Amino acid sequence: MPMLEVKNLHVTVDGREILKGVDLTVGKGEVHAIMGPNGSGKSTLSYVLAGKPGYEATEGQVLLDGEDILGMQSDERAAKGIFLAFQYPLEIPGVATMTFLRTALNAQRKKRGEVELSTPEFLKIVREAARRLEIDTDMLRRGVNVGFSGGEKKRNEILQMALLQPRLCVLDETDSGLDIDALKIVSDGVNRLRSPDRSMVVITHYQRLLDHIVPDVVHVLSAGRIVKTGGKELALELEATGYAQFQGEAAAAP
Amino acid sequence: MNAEVRTIKTNAEQALAAAFAVAKAKLPGDRKVAALREAAFGRFDALGLPHRRVEEWKYTDLRAIIREARPIAGPPDAASMARAKTAGSLIGDMDARRIVFVNGTFVPELSDLVGLSPGLSVRSMAQALAAGDPLVEANLGKVVPAEREGVVALNTALMCDGAIIHVAKGATVERPIHLVFAATGQTPASVFTRSLVVIEQGARVMLVESHDAAAGHHVNTALEMVVGDNAHVDHIKITAGLSDLIHVSSLMASIGANARLNDFAFNLGGGVVRNQTFIRLDGEGTHAGLRGASLLKDKQHVDSTLVIDHKAGLCQSREVFAAVLDGESRGVFQGKIVVHQHAQKTDARMMTRALLLSDEAEADHKPELEIFADDVQCGHGATSGALNKDLKFYLMARGIPEKEAEALLVQAFVGEAIEGIEHAGLRDALMGQVVVWLQGRED
């Protein structure tokens, strides 16, 4: 059974249809890249997977391990293993990053019937994960993402991912805002999480990221539909040709 | 026949007049105090209970709220005193000198008066009134005259007991003083307490007031505070109680030069609460921080009204108020910053924010600036709104259940105001109360 199956998914936001019949199947252990022009619906797809309120699926299904998740709240989906690394991570003043991480981790464990981690156990895991991503633990005492640079925010997303050990990772433009060294650190972090029973959907505009996180499959999303699917060479092709060819096709579709 | 037109008195006003007529002979004080009470009652009688057509009381129509005056509380019985032992517990395990008042009367047996540090004196207002105390005579009703405030006049007329705290010039009181006002009578009563705090030049003290009252009580409490030059005072008032309680509190403080007042009001429920604060900055270079946090549910109503008078220049004032409103509760904030003509280089900033957790809750903000000086920096802001949905989604997307996500955001919201408390132990204790309040919301 595939990890994720998206079937004929139509999504409306604020009365406007953004996704117009998306089909996507991601097998266990696979990494799929999604590319596509600005405004084509990539973030919308990521939000629908994570269960953001206001993103209404009017048609179609989203199955995780064969189970339809569309009726679930976001926290339930997270406990089932879905993780979204946000394109624009939010700042939460007054909630210390450490508190946030621990609350999230323990909430998920609780929901899965696992015991909560003790403070020393938790600290050990966080310190190790932060060290690998070259995040200063002093930063984790601050409010979530407050005063973090763009790149630090992205790193913090991957730190959360490393701690929560999700089964389906959705990365929305995690490479944007990262300098060359940070891109390497973050990609290594992501690659460490690659495993036969963890799948990834990597949204990006640039081949650069896919040099580090090499995808099994590349899709092009244009105007709310997947218009082309290929191997990793498709990304290189797009780099050369751009999206003009697909925009015509999408516009012509009924 | 008397042709004079008179305003119709409400039942409560008539009952208060009758109660004063009976009580005045027994209330503490010499002849001078009796005259003070008589004059004050005359003022109250002329003004009546404040109502919504009085601008300052627009949102808290006390005349309509107090339908029936409660009888004036007598000295506490043994059962009331026993119940008062657990009063004031919201401060957690902070070490403080406990001074206890039960049903408006000072109870030395429950108070800790041993080993007062040099320069500190703590006395009972009732005893001082009876004995004719010069400190009381010099200050009572004079610190920041509130001529138009009927509730203050009523307090002066009926004041029963309270604390007199004096900190001598240059003295530092290390151990915080905890004034515990417990109204624990079996039958609902009216309680009038009046306190006077005089902090001389360069002295330092932390004062916590806890007000706990049993169902149905009407509390009218007032505190006058004189802060000398270079003095440093922390004052925290905690009000908690049940939904059918009426609590009216007046703080009147004058502050000298290069001093520091750090005031915080924490309101956890309590029926109808009116906290009015009148601060006058008399000397240059002073910093006044006035903050507050309220957590309300059901039909609870808290009205925080403050006037800060910048009479001298080069002072800084900061007002930060946060209200978390659930159920059908209502949070009112009225803040006025007055900058007098000679108070140049005043730096005053006021911020009030309300977080609405239900559609039925209501927040009213009325910030005002009255500026007569030309070289000042003043500003105010007010916001009210529901919890940020995007932040909630971010937390939930990490697996945090909805109620827990909301709780984290609420803690962050009130945390901003609570951060203003300098004592770390008390800060943590009050944050702990916020968590308890939030858990109560989930059940």
Ligand SMILES: Nc1ncnc2c1ncn2[C@@H]1O[C@H](COP(=O)(O)OP(=O)(O)OP(=O)(O)O)[C@@H](O)[C@H]1O
């Ligand atoms: N709340 C909303 N109301 C109406 N339209 C919206 C809303 N949110 C997004 N959209 C629209 O949906 C479309 C898809 O947006 P989305 O953010 O999914 O694009 P994207 O593919 O992620 O683009 P980018 O590459 O710029 O990140 C855009 O046209 C956007 O304006």
Ligand SMILES: [Mg+2]
């Ligand atoms: Mg996007």
